[in-house]
Amino acid sequence: MNVVQCKKYPENPLYKGGILTNDVPPVNGSINHAGIGWVKIEGAESSLIRASLSTENSTYKCIGTVIARRGCWSFLKGGFVLDSPSDTSLLFFQNSDENAVNISIASSSLQPFTDEEWRMNQEYRIKTERKRGATLHVSDTQGNVLKGAQIQVQQISRDFPFGSAIAKTIIGNLPYQDWFVKRFNAAVFENELKWYATEPHQGKVNYTIADQMMQFIRTNQIAVRGHNIFWEDPVYTPAWVRNLTGNELQAA
Structure with a gap:
């Protein structure tokens, strides 16, 4: 579940909207899709908003969630992989309880990507956001620097919470x-x-x-x-x- 900063105005759509254009192509099966958009509610102070997807053959009851608050915009991000190609797909937004709320949607987007593209993006984020440079000083018991020493480093724990x-x-x-x-x-x-x-x-x-x-x-x-x-x-x-x-x- 996403709990994100609630903003006065929605940001621009991711991927410049992706494939959400006036001429929407069929949604392919076995391809990953990510995106969705910004939501705002009226009628309750806060509410868990769920996005679901319906195609000709299947219904995906939850492809993304966010706790939205009244009067400001929260980003709902999600993703899905279809079991088969679809010519017609419907995206629904609804609150998780029985209270009546009005849901506004802005800056929607949908971007297809392959497993290879996902992996490339993962490696990029690992290198730029999770890896850090380190300088090692090797010395003997008296504190004298050892030149040309061969060392082995074994990671025994991770600081990055996963x-x-x-x-x-x-x-x-x-x-x-x-x-x-x-x-x-x-x-x-x-x-x-x-x-x-x-x-x-x-x-x-x-x-x-x-x-x-x-x-x-x-x-x-x-x-x-x-x-x-x-x-x-x-x-x-x-x-x-x-x-x-x-x-x-x-x-x-």
Whole structure:
């Protein structure tokens, strides 16, 4: 999910709009597509906006999300790969709850690219944004500089945070744990620290599952990123909270 800076005006479309022109060509299958645009809402202070795509043969329920706020523009970026070519595709924007909101769209774009192009862009960003120059000074135990020394450098950790969400299914699941540890050095819990998970029944707080997940994270020296604990939308609060008012709601 994207949570981006909300701006007074939308920026220009990425890729100069890409293939979104008056004469739109067919959308190819097996080709990656990225883009979408800026969204603004009226009717709520904030709302999770989801973009979905419908073609002649398939429906892609979520190709991008953003938490949009009232009165300013937020960038919704997404992507998709079609299973087969499409002559007609419809892009939908909708909020995730049942509240009525007006959604405005601006600076839309859609850009196709191949796996090779994606890889080239990835390598460029690695070189320009993630790699840094380093100067090594090699000396003996007395501090004397050793000229012509041959050295080997082995990376044992990464400072650049690269992570993913984890679910309670990782507890005791050794293949899942091994797969995750080999690839990521940061994590965020999906739902296990949210209010409806830790206190599903009033007064009965239970952090057992979250504590077990945290133990796995700490044992493997993985950084934990923050997540929302509760949302203002009643749909995402415990069922017993929805009927509380006044002092009872404040005490909850």
